[in-house]
Amino acid sequence: MKKKTKQYLTMALAITMGVGLLQGCKNNDTPKPTNPSEVQTEGSSKETQSSREEADTKLSGDVTFWHSFSQGPRLETIQKAADAFTEANPDVHMTIETFSWADFYTKWTTGLASKNVPDLSTALPNHVVEMIDVEAIKPLDDLIDRIGRDRFAKAPLEEMTVDGKCYAVPLYSHAQVMWYRKDLLEKYDLEVPTTWDELYDAATKITKGENGAVYGCSVPLGTNDMMATRYLNFYVRTAGSRLLNDDNTANLTSPEVIDGINYWVKMYKENSPKDSINFNVLDQATMYYNGTNAFDFNSGFHIGGVQTNSPDLLDQISCAPMPTVKKGDEQKGVETSNIPMVVWESSDTQDVSEAFIEFMYQPEYYIPFLRSVPVGMLPALPEIAEEKEFLEDETIKKFQREMEVISKAVGEGTAIGYENGPVPEAGLLISQGIIENMFQDIIINDVPVEEAAKAAEDKLNEQFKSLS
Amino acid sequence: MHGLKKNKVRVAGSYIYLTILALLAVFPLLWIIVSSFKSNNEMNKFPTSFFPKELTMRNYNLVFEELKFGNNMLNSLIVSFASTVLTVVIAALGAYAVVRFFPKFGKLLTQGLILAYMLPTILLAVPYSITLGQVGLLNTRIGLIIIYLSFSVPYALWLLVGFFKTVPIQIEEAASVDGANKFQIFVTVVLPIVAPGIVAVAIYTFINTWNEFLYSLVLINSRDKMTVAVALQSLQGQEILDWGVMMAASTVVVIPSVIFFMCIQKFIAGGLAAGSDK
Amino acid sequence: MKIRKKKKSPGTVLFILPTVLLFVLLLLYPVLSSVFYSFTNKHLIKTRLDMVAFENYASVLRDKEYWNALLTSSKWTLICLAGQFLIGFTAALSLERIKHGRTLFRTLLIVPWAFPTIIIALVWKYLLNGVSGFIPNLLLKLNWVSAAPQFLSNKDLVFPTLVFINVWFGFPLIMVNVLSALQTVPKELYEAARIDGAKSGQQFFYITMPQINPVITLLLILRTVWIFNNFDLIYLITGGGPAGLTKTVSIYAYEVGWGLKSLGRSSAVSILSLIFLTIVIVILLQLQKKTNKNE
Missing domain, CATH: 1.10.3720.10 (MetI-like)
Known part of the structure; x- marks a missing residue:
């Protein structure tokens, strides 16, 4: 009973805090509730009482929650939060269903046709824009304000905002950085590359020296994934250009993009296993796990992957910021993924879903969740990154430096094609395999780069027309 | 006599052919089974060896x-x-x-x-x-x-x-x-x-x-x-x-x-x- | 014939009723809806639904990629069929010939059939991986090759490799059925042929083949449909690449239906495939009738 009360209070306070922030403390560094006991001592104002009553009367019904954390500690931490939530709200019944991201996409797209969508779910940024486009999810500005708009990093919110309405609440973030192998750099007496040219040279040196046992930099180009688009986007963004023009047409023919294509083709030919032409994200990551790839691009999830599959390598991996084109340019993050939660328009228990999202952000549930993939999932609330409880995780301690690199990159990047906000074109840019096919055409059929780029650009633009 | 010898060759050929086919047919299964008892560390070692050094039920x-x-x-x-x-x-x-x-x-x-x-x-x-x-x-x-x-x-x-x-x-x-x-x-x-x-x-x-x-x-x-x-x-x-x-x-x-x-x-x-x- | 007429009574309807119900409820509706969608701009997740007449068909038929995919699919179906039948047949004939260990061999040879596609793709991709794969490295160790062969990315190797995997998976079914068909061929026929001095090759073409012809046709049709429509094996291994070399109609339809979410257009692709397959099957059946008559 006592525990239950505590949870009510915690939640009520969170709501109060949100309102308070909204009303007056916008530019104020309000102290945040850091742990539950602190919250409890504060939670006795009139306002809290009233919102507690409100929460009491309101929350009932069935909530189906789809998320993509289908195994291991992530699944458990979410389950714990959900259990606590239903315990605090006895009239609420939560059904949790989990799918991998790829399956999840199949589920909700076919689900929309058959009215088989959840009340609440996680989502990938590129799905969110599609969901908004077909009016499948509801704006969550009120909820964000309740939690405290200022507590969130700005970029992830902007990324989910269309016509001034924000449709998703960021749950965690990660960013693509350059992973390398300390032992290999040492062996070949190499510095960590800071430019693309340096990366190429370092990779070449390792490829030559290892003679097929290790490749310098595998370039994944498979058409059943979006990896080539991701790699091209790295180069193009650091060269100061974008894959989408400002009018949201495709750009594959500007000098920066052509340079980028040439760069990765050269890298593929010299420093990548030939098979990587068909690689998807899994094949690519596996090379880094089994120690056959020296330089890889991935997020903090790579730590968990190496830890699971090749614990022996764990001491040898590290990451650095994205290389630049010109030496001395600031190394900025390019691709950030802010994984949000969304509330579905067709749901009749939206209030419950929102309350649960709010509930999730309490440190006692949120921190264990983040720590379930340490360094992989970085907090959407920057304040959490300072928490002792978050920082004392073994892996986070061990990879402190790497986490700083990734955290910095998180703040600088966006999802591919989202540089000017969420646009549906970005979805097609990565889902159609057109850029991957372009690379394959250049490599297999010796099509001149400009010609292949023009053809792919035309094809993308033609497909963009299907959006209207 | 000649025909008999020819027949023997044929039978021997059949055995060889079937053995090769059987090896090809079963190899992937054996490989999966053997790998499933390897530790991740060993499985992701390169070059991969067929037999596990130690067995794990993890x-x-x-x-x-x-x-x-x-x-x-x-x-x-x-x-x-x-x-x-x-x-x-x-x-x-x-x-x-x-x-x-x-x-x-x-x-x-x-x-x-x-x-x-x-x-x-x-x-x-x-x-x-x-x-x-x-x-x-x-x-x-x-x-x-x-x-x-x-x-x-x-x-x-x-x-x-x-x-x-x-x-x-x-x-x-x-x-x-x-x-x-x-x-x-x-x-x-x-x-x-x-x-x-x-x-x-x-x-x-x-x-x-x-x-x-x-x-x-x-x-x-x-x-x-x-x-x-x-x-x-x-x-x-x-x-x-x-x-x-x-x-x-x-x-x-x-x-x-x-x-x-x-x-x-x-x-x-x-x-x-x-x-x-x- | 007489019996049939006489026995027709209300009770007989009960026998066929479940099938008819199933046909109407489970097949007629989705098939007709697919036909209908193929004339609309139906989107997978949007609610729009306008009639567009033959626009989907026109745009598919105008698309050079579709024709390439159809060519690839035809080539793929033909070669895989030939491979499955060749291996299936020779394995069955060899099993017939040997005396010891027949059951053992048959059991071992049947194993690939038990693999779900996901595992087939996973295991072969892993075994054939050009860097750490067991098979390329084995070939390298045996000094059969000077560099690890890139089975899944070399433009000359990738198609044969996929065919190999398909045949690996598909031959047991053919083998088992040919084996059982062979057992139905009356032994006296062979005796008679031997007395007439027929060589074993002749025996095969003049006795065995005509006898098991119907089974073969049935298998041929079922396999043709299956291989032509099969999507996941290729998609999981190469995704249709490199450079579209292994992009079949099914993968094309997938890209249109799920990537572009144009359900209208992907329906049109499927209906076109349906027409194509029907023509192929009718030809196959005609061929079978002809060979039967020639006997």
């Missing part, structure tokens, strides 16, 4: 205890078994009727069924999920079983028509003179004759439904109702992939089928041949 523990694959296997068993029984009953009745009672209409019906069988599942998945949603059978094993009938019955009916054609009509006539009604004749006289065909069809159906993936993915939401094929696929879609667990899970999925095959292959062999219409 992967299997995870597969059964954390991922509850046993539950998924049970689901697959239930769904496959139920679809198989229903398919056999519907198709046997239907095929018999096509052969004996409605030859013209039956031919049309069979052709229609084959035509539908040729449509890709990807295209059918959406209308099926809509229909099931309307009748409240989405995310139920019953719904999945019903949908499985859509591809297994055409196949089964088609094969069974051939088998029923081999049943001599005189036997049935004799039975009907003895006063048996049509259903009694069907059950007591006809079915025993086509039994090998029924078994063969049942086996085909079982394998097809056991390995089915797309419908199961689209129509089932809850992990505790998922079939093994989908559970396996979702392992591959993880952000943090675990190769060892994947190998153990694959072993767990394949081995029962292999054992099943070993037990029933006598029956499969009796299969299509008898039924193909001559």
Whole structure:
């Protein structure tokens, strides 16, 4: 009973805090509730009482929650939060269903046709824009304000905002950085590359020296994934250009993009296993796990992957910021993924879903969740990154430096094609395999780069027309 | 003499050929099994050696205890078994009727069924999920079983028509003179004759439904109702992939089928041949 | 014939009723809806639905990629069929010839059939991986090759490799059925032929083949449909690449239906495939009738 009360209070306070922030403390560094006991001592104002009553009367019904954390500690931490939530709200019944991201996409797209969508779910940024486009999810500005708009990093919110309405609440973030192998750099007496040219040279040196046992930099180009688009986007963004023009047409023919294509083709030919032409994200990551790839691009999830599959390598991996084109340019993050939660328009228990999202952000549930993939999932609330409880995780301690690199990159990047906000074109840019096919055409059929780029650009633009 | 020698060479050649084929056929399975007992560290060592240096049960523990694959296997068993029984009953009745009672209409019906069988599942998945949603059978094993009938019955009916054609009509006539009604004749006289065909069809159906993936993915939401094929696929879609667990899970999925095959292959062999219409 | 007429009574309807119901409920509706969608701009997740007449068909037929995919699919189906039948047949004939260990061999050879596609793709991709794969490294160790062969990315190797995997998976079914068909061929026929001095090759073409012809046709049709429509094996291994070399109609339809979410257009692709397959099957059946008559 006592525990239950505590949870009510915690939640009520969170709501109060949100309102308070909204009303007056916008530019104020309000102290945040850091742990539950602190919250409890504060939670006795009139306002809290009233919102507690409100929460009491309101929350009932069935909530189906789809998320993509289908195994291991992530699944458990979410389950714990959900259990606590239903315990605090006895009239609420939560059904949790989990799918991998790829399956999840199949589920909700076919689900929309058959009215088989959840009340609440996680989502990938590129799905969110599609969901908004077909009016499948509801704006969550009120909820964000309740939690405290200022507590969130700005970029992830902007990324989910269309016509001034924000449709998703960021749950965690990660960013693509350059992973390398300390032992290999040492062996070949190499510095960590800071430019693309340096990366190429370092990779070449390792490829030559290892003679097929290790490749310098595998370039994944498979058409059943979006990896080539991701790699091209790295180069193009650091060269100061974008894959989408400002009018949201495709750009594959500007000098920066052509340079980028040439760069990765050269890298593929010299420093990548030939098979990587068909690689998807899994094949690519596996090379880094089994120690056959020296330089890889991935997020903090790579730590968990190496830890699971090749614990022996764990001491040898590290990451650095994205290389630049010109030496001395600031190394900025390019691709950030802010994984949000969304509330579905067709749901009749939206209030419950929102309350649960709010509930999730309490440190006692949120921190264990983040720590379930340490360094992989970085907090959407920057304040959490300072928490002792978050920082004392073994892996986070061990990879402190790497986490700083990734955290910095998180703040600088966006999802591919989202540089000017969420646009549906970005979805097609990565889902159609057109850029991957372009690379394959250049490599297999010796099509001149400009010609292949023009053809792919035309094809993308033609497909963009299907959006209207 | 010459011919005998030639024959010996041929037999020896057959043994060599079959040995090579058998090695190729079994190697991937052996590899999965052996890998599933390796630690991840060893499995991801390059170059890979075939035999594990030390055996671990970690992967299997995870597969059964954390991922509850046993539950998924049970689901697959239930769904496959139920679809198989229903398919056999519907198709046997239907095929018999096509052969004996409605030859013209039956031919049309069979052709229609084959035509539908040729449509890709990807295209059918959406209308099926809509229909099931309307009748409240989405995310139920019953719904999945019903949908499985859509591809297994055409196949089964088609094969069974051939088998029923081999049943001599005189036997049935004799039975009907003895006063048996049509259903009694069907059950007591006809079915025993086509039994090998029924078994063969049942086996085909079982394998097809056991390995089915797309419908199961689209129509089932809850992990505790998922079939093994989908559970396996979702392992591959993880952000943090675990190769060892994947190998153990694959072993767990394949081995029962292999054992099943070993037990029933006598029956499969009796299969299509008898039924193909001559 | 007489019996059939006489026995037609209301009770007989009960036999066929379940099949008819199934046909109407489970097949007619989705098939017709696919036909209908193929004339609309139906979107997978949007609610729009306008009639567009033959626009989907026109745009598909105008698309050079579709024709390439159709060519690839035809080539793929033909070669895989030939491979499955060749291996299936020779394996069955060899099994017939040997005396010891027949059951053992048959059991071992049947194993690939038990693999779900996901595992087939996973295991072969892993074994054939051009860097760490067991097979390329084995070939390298045996000094059969000077560099690890890139089975899944070399433009000359990738198609044969996929065919190999398909045949690996598909031959047991053919083998088992041919084996059982062979057992139905009356032994006296062979005796008679031997007395007439027929060579074993002749025996095969003049006795065995005609006898098992119907089974073969049935298998041929079922396999043709299956291989032509099969999507996941290729998609999971190469995704249709490199450079579209292994892009079949099914993968094309997938890209249109799920990537572009144009359900209208992907329906049109499927209906076109349906027409194509029907023509192929009708030809196959005609061929079978002809050979039967020639006997």
